[in-house]
Amino acid sequence: MTDLLPARTPHTLTIDADRLWASLMQLARVGAYTDAATGLIGVDRQSLTDADAEGRRLLIRWMDDAGLEVTVDEMGSIFGRREGREPDVAPVMAASHVDSVATAGAFDGCLGVLGGLEVVRSLDDAGITTRRPLVVAAFTEEEGVRFGTDMLGSAVAAGRLTLEYAYDLVDSAGLRFGDELVRIGFRGDRPVRLDPPHAYVECHIEQGPVLAQQGFAVGVVTGVQAISWQRVTIHGRAAHAGTTPTELRVDAGLAAAQVVVHVREMVDSGRYGRLRGTVGHLSASPGLPSVVPDRAELTVDLRNPDDALMAAAEADLAAFLDDLPERQPGLRVESTRMAKTSAVPFSVDVQGAIASAAADLGIPTMRLMSGAGHDAQEIAAIAPTAMVFVRGQYDGISHNPREYSTPEDCAAGIAVLGTTLLRLAEEARA
Amino acid sequence: MTDLLPARTPHTLTIDADRLWASLMQLARVGAYTDAATGLIGVDRQSLTDADAEGRRLLIRWMDDAGLEVTVDEMGSIFGRREGREPDVAPVMAASHVDSVATAGAFDGCLGVLGGLEVVRSLDDAGITTRRPLVVAAFTEEEGVRFGTDMLGSAVAAGRLTLEYAYDLVDSAGLRFGDELVRIGFRGDRPVRLDPPHAYVECHIEQGPVLAQQGFAVGVVTGVQAISWQRVTIHGRAAHAGTTPTELRVDAGLAAAQVVVHVREMVDSGRYGRLRGTVGHLSASPGLPSVVPDRAELTVDLRNPDDALMAAAEADLAAFLDDLPERQPGLRVESTRMAKTSAVPFSVDVQGAIASAAADLGIPTMRLMSGAGHDAQEIAAIAPTAMVFVRGQYDGISHNPREYSTPEDCAAGIAVLGTTLLRLAEEARA
Structure with missing residues (x-):
């Protein structure tokens, strides 16, 4: 030029x-x-x-x-x-x-x-x-x-x-x-x-x-890059680690961990182009060794140089969150958008x-x-x-x-x- | 009698x-x-x-x-x-x-x-x-x-x-x-x-x-049941969620999530009899949405009515923890026994x-x-x-x-x- x-x-x-x-x-x-x-x-x-x-x-x-x-x-x-x-x-x-x-x-x-x-x-x-x-x-x-x-x-x-x-x-x-x-x-x-x-x-x-x-x-x-921030709150049911059979648990911490692993799988799949995914905040409460967590919170930070691929990645994550209660009936998942900018x-x-x-x-x-x-x-x-x-x-x-x-x-x-x-x-x- | x-x-x-x-x-x-x-x-x-x-x-x-x-x-x-x-x-x-x-x-x-x-x-x-x-x-x-x-x-x-x-x-x-x-x-x-x-x-x-x-x-x-409590601390490297390519990350929070998911897989596998596994404490720091966690901490509570199957489950977990740095070079994992009782x-x-x-x-x-x-x-x-x-x-x-x-x-x-x-x-x- x-x-x-x-x-x-x-x-x-x-x-x-x-x-x-x-x-x-x-x-x-x-x-x-x-x-x-x-x-x-x-x-x-x-x-x-x-x-x-x-x-x-x-x-x-x-x-x-x-x-x-x-x-x-x-x-x-x-x-x-x-x-x-x-x-x-x-x-x-x-x-x-x-x-x-x-x-x-x-x-x-x-x-x-x-x-x-x-x-x-x-x-x-x-x-x-x-x-x-x-x-x-x-x-x-x-x-x-x-x-x-x-x-x-x-x-x-x-x-x-x-x-x-x-x-x-x-x-x-x-x-x-x-x-x-x-x-x-x-x-x-x-x-x-x-x-x-x-x-x-x-x-x-x-x-x-x-x-x-x-x-x-x-x-x-x-x-x-486009940026998408979400806060995900998962509600399960507190239960004693020693006395509660696995099939009776509604483990919010496990669900949160599954989200973290899934976000990385989305990135590694290559389906969403140059997607980056980060869970920076991750916590479970009450946080006691012998209590199944009744609540977990995490943030998901997605970045993508392509708006369409970003939308597809967000849809994948939303579907995964929607399906969590099928894996653990009784689970309740809330997701709040914290920030969203286009590429x-x-x-x-x-x-x-x-x-x-x-x-x-x-x-x-x-x-x-x-x-x-x-x-x-x-x-x-x-x-x-x-x-x-x-x-x-x-x-x-x-x-x-x-x-x-x-x-x-x-x-x-x-x-x-x-x-x-x-x-x-x-x-x-x- | x-x-x-x-x-x-x-x-x-x-x-x-x-x-x-x-x-x-x-x-x-x-x-x-x-x-x-x-x-x-x-x-x-x-x-x-x-x-x-x-x-x-x-x-x-x-x-x-x-x-x-x-x-x-x-x-x-x-x-x-x-x-x-x-x-x-x-x-x-x-x-x-x-x-x-x-x-x-x-x-x-x-x-x-x-x-x-x-x-x-x-x-x-x-x-x-x-x-x-x-x-x-x-x-x-x-x-x-x-x-x-x-x-x-x-x-x-x-x-x-x-x-x-x-x-x-x-x-x-x-x-x-x-x-x-x-x-x-x-x-x-x-x-x-x-x-x-x-x-x-x-x-x-x-x-x-x-x-x-x-x-x-x-x-x-x-x-x-036999009880085994461990505290696991994972050290990664803090990094910016937007600027750090996935392959350069050493994500302590991801590793912690993989442990949580693995503990449930151990339970579901049936290989360890009537094993129960709980991650009650789970946290990542610094805990900011746009920062890859440099540190994560979790507790693993295992219970088993059979001491031999408990030992096998503990060995499985130890091997999984040992392998984490192979998935993410640079990761460092510490594990401390908090409690241990026999069945x-x-x-x-x-x-x-x-x-x-x-x-x-x-x-x-x-x-x-x-x-x-x-x-x-x-x-x-x-x-x-x-x-x-x-x-x-x-x-x-x-x-x-x-x-x-x-x-x-x-x-x-x-x-x-x-x-x-x-x-x-x-x-x-x-």
């Missing part, structure tokens, strides 16, 4: 790896805490807290220093615009978030935002102008840990959720999102509905083990731009799905979108102070981001 | 059902409490508490009133002796316990002790003397809930545990058994090692659903005496195993022993204020107990 570039535009962008790393480490000091168990330094910058406000102010100072025109929208999301040679055409956008979970590392979200800033700094250093404006943005409350809805800022920006819905969310202390936004001084006046950019590229740590396992520093993300395939064109930018930089890449949710999946509804993933260490652990990507891998990812943005920003199409 | 009875001895014993019931209900008022959830009246007479002491004093007063010679042994177990025509021959003994769990009903243990007392009262009413002396006894700390070892009084009486072991046990508040025994005034001077009685018969509620299910008020107990088959002769007594009373019986532990299994080591079970209502629920057996069923069980004791007490054998 890349048009012929003007001769004076460099084919690839060189970024300053040390400057990028220094910014990441500096922002990570805002909201820093010492993890009691490990002694590691973690980050707690949950959205609309004082720490979040301090991080936001640091980001805006850096944006100002880089000559960006900073605006804040009605959701508090921060936009820094670098003007293009043709100010009236749709900009190219690089964004992510700077809010964090309560036990975070330095990279989740911040790499994409500070990486975008580093791209701007590097373009300035090289004296490069782009045809299209470039926008670096940080969306509010991506994590959803404080107000319960993740990708909140980008979802409102893209029009999936309303401003009113967001403002009326409350945290566990009963504090209202809209009030907290005013309190920290970040209720901006930029209209929240985002004018569709020409393209959207988000660089993010993988938060998984695939790139490390396969030996790639950088990955091209093909989309975000979001990313733009093939933007994926291609990322892949060829990396190739031209001499950085090998592989394609992979995103298992986690990202702002990119919201913006994908209004603009051609894709993501760059950066390899994580320690099996890609994230939402944890151990979260770590090397300076070299971060620089590689941002060089790919910058080169991609540079090329997309020269594209002629409206 | 019953010899010819002297002509003046009635062939069956008639007992006073109302008097038996009144005694049960009166003792149940000692340590009574109101269950907050249900409003039902429960009993809390844990051993060596003030409530236990009050219950003991009531029992001794009734024994005195019935003309029994009361002695208390070094463990606090209470013996009431009714003299026989031949005072020097070994007595026939009927015993159980009057201590309770924290949330008990009126019947567990008490039925056997107060039933033995009712037999004595009925013999007196009928003017019947027996060749052998009759001893009615209540053993200390059968439940094991306070000091952690069940069947404690009878185990020391039969010589399996020492007096020193028992005295040095401490409760959760750090109070010592030996000190508490002195404090409530029940450290007696009768030597704790019991001279083997001619025969031992214990009447107890079934604490299970079999008699109700099969339609019998009374059962003849063939023995106590105790009861005397065929005493079972026969019970069965024919019931038949002569016109009370149909079935044979069944005991799933729970009882003082009878300790005394079985030193004397011919068997038990009479009485049907429980509500699936035989026990250790719960809902525990209930009807006055008619209790009377039937004690009529069988009394008639059996009467016949055994006439036997000529040493």
Whole structure:
């Protein structure tokens, strides 16, 4: 999709790896805490807290220093615009978030935002102008840990959720999102509905083990999987382990275990494509060695890049749950949907731009799905979108102070981001 | 085994059902409490508490009133002796316990002790003397809930545990058994090692659903099952449910579920005879929907009336646990034995005496195993022993204020107990 570039535009962008790393480490000091168990330094910058406000102010100072025109929208999301040679055409956008979970590392979200800033700094250093404006943005409350809805800022920006819905969310202390936004001084006046950019590229740590396992520093993300969360509660009948014959038992714990095993069988069968299935929560009560459990609870997390195959997997699970009382008459099974999102395939064109930018930089890449949710999946509804993933260490652990990507891998990812943005920003199409 | 009875001895014993019931209900008022959830009246007479002491004093007063010679042994177990025509021959003994769990009903243990007392009262009413002396006894700390070892009084009486072991046990508040025994005034001077009685018969509620299910008020107990308790801890690796490919997972929760399913398969296979298998405790951590569990814990309770088949079942389980890391490399499995007792088959002769007594009373019986532990299994080591079970209502629920057996069923069980004791007490054998 890349048009012929003007001769004076460099084919690839060189970024300053040390400057990028220094910014990441500096922002990570805002909201820093010492993890009691490990002694590691973690980050707690949950959205609309004082720490979040301090991080936001640091980001805006850096944006100002880089000559960006900073605006804040009605959701508090921060936009820094670098003007293009043709100010009236749709900009190219690089964004992510700077809010964090309560036990975070330095990279989740911040790499994409500070990486975008580093791209701007590097373009300035090289004296490069782009045809299209470039926008670096940080969306509010991506994590959803404080107000319960993740990708909140980008979802409102893209029009999936309303401003009113967001403002009326409350945290566990009963504090209202809209009030907290005013309190920290970040209720901006930029209209929240985002004018569709020409393209959207988000660089993010993988938060998984695939790139490390396969030996790639950088990955091209093909989309975000569909997610289906259910809570299953099984009611049986308490009975004495010694005195109750097997045929008279209604064992809720056994039924729960059968569900766990069945979920893995669904995955292994191959019938549902690239289905992933996880039972993360599993418990039986009363939990005494000599009492047959009268109640068991479990969660089933299904992920699938294909909505139709996801629907088929959900139907399989529902049928299995329905049949449990046939195996053990007297059993009662309740299932509640906790979350459900559709698969979001990313733009093939933007994926291609990322892949060829990396190739031209001499950085090998592989394609992979995103298992986690990202702002990119919201913006994908209004603009051609894709993501760059950066390899994580320690099996890609994230939402944890151990979260770590090397300076070299971060620089590689941002060089790919910058080169991609540079090329997309020269594209002629409206 | 019953010899010819002297002509003046009635062939069956008639007992006073109302008097038996009144005694049960009166003792149940000692340590009574109101269950907050249900409003039902429960009993809390844990051993060596003030409530236990009050219950003991009531029992001794009734024994005195019935003309029994009361002695208390070094463990606090209470013996009431009714003299026989031949005072020097070994007595026939009927015993159980009057201590309770924290949330008990009126019947567990008490039925056997107060039933033995009712037999004595009925013999007196009928003017019947027996060749052998009759001893009615209540053993200390059968439940094991306070000091952690069940069947404690009878185990020391039969010589399996020492007096020193028992005295040095401490409760959760750090109070010592030996000190508490002195404090409530029940450290007696009768030597704790019991001279083997001619025969031992214990009447107890079934604490299970079999008699109700099969339609019998009374059962003849063939023995106590072997018990094997293990705690299994499985260590896997935490991983993100969305980003971690299935083949890279080490899922401790899945492995735990596979154990639960396998335990039931062992039972259903029939390879291990009348094996019962229960996983009562089952949990996975960290317990979050989107995190593959890094740790799971479960308990496995196996019961079997046959020691060899129990050993084979334990070996099957051990092999299954050993093989788990082959299914998921990286998994680590620990298994700890929590409890292990051998099967105790009861005397065929005493079972026969019970069965024919019931038949002569016109009370149909079935044979069944005991799933729970009882003082009878300790005394079985030193004397011919068997038990009479009485049907429980509500699936035989026990250790719960809902525990209930009807006055008619209790009377039937004690009529069988009394008639059996009467016949055994006439036997000529040493």
